[in-house]
Amino acid sequence: MKPSxxxxxxxxxxxxxxxxxxRHVKDYQKKLKRRQKEETLFCELPEIVxxxxxxxxxxxxxxxxxxxxxxxxxVYDDELAEALKQLSERNRETLLMYYxxxxxxxxxxxxxxxxxxxxxxxxxNSLALMKKLLKxxx
Numbered sequence: 001m002k003p004s005x006x007x008x009x010x011x012x013x014x015x016x017x018x019x020x021x022x023r024h025v026k027d028y029q030k031k032l033k034r035r036q037k038e039e040t041l042f043c044e045l046p047e048i049v050x051x052x053x054x055x056x057x058x059x060x061x062x063x064x065x066x067x068x069x070x071x072x073x074x075v076y077d078d079e080l081a082e083a084l085k086q087l088s089e090r091n092r093e094t095l096l097m098y099y100x101x102x103x104x105x106x107x108x109x110x111x112x113x114x115x116x117x118x119x120x121x122x123x124x125n126s127l128a129l130m131k132k133l134l135k136x137x138x
Contacts (some may be wrong), residue, residue: 021023067094069111080132098123 003011042050064072064081073096075081084092090112097103097111098119105119112119 032128066092068093068101071101073100079134079137082137083130086133087126087129091122091129093128094119094122095130 035051063076064078064085066073066075075084084095087095094108094112097108098105103111105116105123108119109116114122
């Protein structure tokens with residue numbers, strides 16, 4: 001039995017569709033291969049790159065704020081913040097100005113109306129006291 005014209009038409013359309021699908025599948029596979037050559041998996045990235053991609057949220061509960069000379073100084077280490085709280089206000093300010101605001105002894109002395117050697121002595125004594133306080137906590 002010979003196929004009718006209608007059956008031939010349907011068969012040709014079906015074959016045409018199949019060829020298109022096969023062509024698209026081949027194109028898709030090529031595209032995937034090209035992409036794999038260019039892409040890098042996250043697990044293969046160096047840690048430094050991954051850390052740069054990360055976003056860290058910043059909450060007020062994560063740190064202790066000390067206000068010195070109109071500047072808010074954030075101390076993230078809880079033990080350090082507790083030790084700083086136990087110092088007198090002048091000694092705490094001296095340490096915070098020196099280490100966090102990067103002021104020298106002369107600038108601190110002008111702010112506190114004391115001598116440079118007084119600032120040095122305060123800082124030295126404050127550090128010794130903090131060292132002692134931190135060792136006691138361990």
